[in-house]
Amino acid sequence: MDLTNEDVQDILHVLDSLPFGELSLETARFRLSLRRAGNGDWTQALEILVPPALAADAGAPAGPAEPASSGGAAAGPRRPAAVSPAGAGLTDVRAPLLGTFYRAPRPGAPPFVAVGSLVRPDTVVCIIETMKLMNSVTAGVSGTVTEILLANAQFAEQDTVLMRIRADR
Amino acid sequence: MALLRRILIANRGEIAVRILRTCRLLGIETVLAVSDADRDSLPARLADAVIRLGPAAPAASYLDIDAVVRAAIAARVDAIHPGYGFLSENPRLATVCDAAGIIFIGPTAGQLEAVGDKVSARRHATAAGLPVLPGGEVTGEQQAIDLAARTGWPVLVKAVSGGGGRGLRPVREPAGLAETLSVAMAEAGAAFGDERVYLERYVTSGRHVEVQLLGDGQRVIHLGDRDCSVQRRYQKLVEEAPAPLLAPQLRAQLRQAAVALGEHLRYRGLGTVEFLVDCERDAFYFLEVNARIQVEHPVTEAISGLDLVAEQIWIAEGNSLRIQQGSVELTGHAIECRINAEDWTDSFRPSPGLITVAEFPAGPGIRVDTHIQAGSQVPPWYDSLLAKLIVSGRDRPEALARMQAALGRCQIGGVATTIAMHAQLLGTEAFTRGGPDTGYLDQFLRRRGTGHQAAGRLSATGGRHG
Numbered sequence: 161m162d163l164t165n166e167d168v169q170d171i172l173h174v175l176d177s178l179p180f181g182e183l184s185l186e187t188a189r190f191r192l193s194l195r196r197a198g199n200g201d202w203t204q205a206l207e208i209l210v211p212p213a214l215a216a217d218a219g220a221p222a223g224p225a226e227p228a229s230s231g232g233a234a235a236g237p238r239r240p241a242a243v244s245p246a247g248a249g250l251t252d253v254r255a256p257l258l259g260t261f262y263r264a265p266r267p268g269a270p271p272f273v274a275v276g277s278l279v280r281p282d283t284v285v286c287i288i289e290t291m292k293l294m295n296s297v298t299a300g301v302s303g304t305v306t307e308i309l310l311a312n313a314q315f316a317e318q319d320t321v322l323m324r325i326r327a328d329r
Numbered sequence: 330m331a332l333l334r335r336i337l338i339a340n341r342g343e344i345a346v347r348i349l350r351t352c353r354l355l356g357i358e359t360v361l362a363v364s365d366a367d368r369d370s371l372p373a374r375l376a377d378a379v380i381r382l383g384p385a386a387p388a389a390s391y392l393d394i395d396a397v398v399r400a401a402i403a404a405r406v407d408a409i410h411p412g413y414g415f416l417s418e419n420p421r422l423a424t425v426c427d428a429a430g431i432i433f434i435g436p437t438a439g440q441l442e443a444v445g446d447k448v449s450a451r452r453h454a455t456a457a458g459l460p461v462l463p464g465g466e467v468t469g470e471q472q473a474i475d476l477a478a479r480t481g482w483p484v485l486v487k488a489v490s491g492g493g494g495r496g497l498r499p500v501r502e503p504a505g506l507a508e509t510l511s512v513a514m515a516e517a518g519a520a521f522g523d524e525r526v527y528l529e530r531y532v533t534s535g536r537h538v539e540v541q542l543l544g545d546g547q548r549v550i551h552l553g554d555r556d557c558s559v560q561r562r563y564q565k566l567v568e569e570a571p572a573p574l575l576a577p578q579l580r581a582q583l584r585q586a587a588v589a590l591g592e593h594l595r596y597r598g599l600g601t602v603e604f605l606v607d608c609e610r611d612a613f614y615f616l617e618v619n620a621r622i623q624v625e626h627p628v629t630e631a632i633s634g635l636d637l638v639a640e641q642i643w644i645a646e647g648n649s650l651r652i653q654q655g656s657v658e659l660t661g662h663a664i665e666c667r668i669n670a671e672d673w674t675d676s677f678r679p680s681p682g683l684i685t686v687a688e689f690p691a692g693p694g695i696r697v698d699t700h701i702q703a704g705s706q707v708p709p710w711y712d713s714l715l716a717k718l719i720v721s722g723r724d725r726p727e728a729l730a731r732m733q734a735a736l737g738r739c740q741i742g743g744v745a746t747t748i749a750m751h752a753q754l755l756g757t758e759a760f761t762r763g764g765p766d767t768g769y770l771d772q773f774l775r776r777r778g779t780g781h782q783a784a785g786r787l788s789a790t791g792g793r794h795g
Binding site: 164165168169172194197201202203204205206207208209210211212213214215256257258259260265266267269290291292293294 | 350353354360361363368369370371373374375376377378379380381386403404511512514515516518519520524670678679681686687688689690691692693696697702703704709710711712713734738740
């Protein structure tokens with residue numbers, strides 16, 4: 161049986177009549193800490209310790225389960241350190257936050273840019289989708305796209321180099 | 330009539346925990362459908378059993394109808410509770426459930442179709458006598474420009490299959506329309522599998538007031554109203570019930586209009602009718618129907634004493650309403666603050682990661698709906714809602730004071746959160762007075778000089794559920 165909000169209220173009710181300012185309760189299933197501030201207000205921290213009861217797969221045709229930190233993307237996640245440093249005169253376009261890299265505004269649409277595209281600082285070069293937000297990434301400089309380092313729909317950690325641009329002089 | 334003994338929860342996050350809680354109270358077994366990113370989540374630990382849907386990406390798991398139905402059949406459940414977002418308003422899931430002999434906890438497929446398509450929803454609202462904003466479906470770029478010229482600028486581009494504030498984009502002048510249409514259609518296609526968009530006149534100053542409905546397919550009642558005007562990019566951040574400072578006659582009209590639409594649809598289950606209220610003229614316009622449980626349902630529960638998930642299950646079992654309109658008693662005032670994993674001082678930048686600390690207030694009049702605990706992962710694939718802090722009091726000032734104290738006792742470590750924003754926002758004169766409009770939060774953020782990067786490289790769009 162797990163603890164409900166009502167259970168916690170009942171425990172607090174009991175504690176209010178007692179001279180204790182703190183309660184720690186740990187069972188095999190949960191760990192509950194209750195703390196009373198000077199003004200009598202309570203704070204709770206509850207941790208459910210029991211592991212999930214994983215049933216067999218639903219018979220899905222999908223392959224083996226992925227590690228929880230990986231996406232359903234075309235390839236594994238790209239990490240910031242995984243690419244060679246930019247050469248002289250090249251500017252990196254980096255992932256402003258971790259998420260899925262998209263080269264086009266929608267599936268089937270032409271990509272925002274390709275190698276050789278001329279860009280200005282405010283040119284949108286790709287999208288990073290994080291927590292259901294589509295974040296437009298702009299070039300940041302005027303120049304020519306020389307390299308695109310990720311595949312479409314690949315997952316990128318924050319600060320991953322996505323593209324390189326040869327800046328205009 | 331069918332007594333539900335075992336339910337598949339086809340959702341994640343705090344709403345999965347919320348549904349689990351009522352199932353446990355009712356003695357119903359729960360099976361939670363999870364993606365690979367959620368196999369170790371708090372709801373997964375609370376469910377009687379957990380079944381895998383697929384990889385982390387929503388399209389391959391929570392949005393995959395076949396995977397959800399396969400999981401339901403494999404888990405031998407009587408019913409599926411879809412929560413909010415994901416497939417909750419998907420008529421095809423309802424249809425496939427019917428065919429498989431599994432109860433879909435929600436409206437009929439026909440009702441989901443009628444209100445899920447926003448153009449069709451407008452038609453039904455008009456037929457039920459509700460006022461709507463001028464606008465219509467977009468079929469092409471030139472037609473959109475012509476249509477906008479007729480509705481008047483600015484306009485709002487909306488996804489036909491959108492909802493809950495998702496897929497909405499304002500356009501202020503003709504020059505920006507073509508690009509907005511393109512991006513809006515892309516987002517709509519990605520988010521809802523339906524690229525169609527429509528546009529309507531954009532009312533820049535108004536309040537977002539909604540009415541909670543409950544129907545059994547014959548009779549429809551309302552459970553009062555909520556104000557959800559504190560929004561950023563159409564995403565609600567604070568909600569309260571009842572809506573403050575509404576003229577009694579206007580409040581009665583809103584409730585009547587919502588019930589009229591519900592009756593017109595012979596609505597079954599829990600649903601919400603959203604309105605835009607023009608306070609200066611005491612006028613209101615129909616916005617949309619959310620044919621599911623909503624994020625903000627706890628404020629209605631707090632002032633009505635009802636368990637809305639229990640009512641959903643009761644109706645899904647084929648029963649008639651067990652509540653009469655006359656016996657609905659709304660007392661006191663409730664406020665909900667959505668605590669999101671976002672850096673509100675930096676354009677609300679999403680902040681996924683590992684939760685190191687999760688401490689919440691406890692005590693009378695305080696409720697916390699959350700899916701996080703110390704050690705939880707907040708994955709980057711889903712929305713940023715960490716917890717809902719719901720506080721009630723005998724009246725609005727008491728609820729507000731209690732909320733301020735409660736926010737001060739919330740401690741979440743490991744990710745950026747919106748807790749401090751709520752504390753500042755709720756302390757403003759406009760919020761204390763009550764009834765700020767939907768533009769208020771932006772003004773508040775501009776005044777603080779945060780939340781709006783002048784020359785940043787982020788331009789977040791899109792959104793979450795309502």
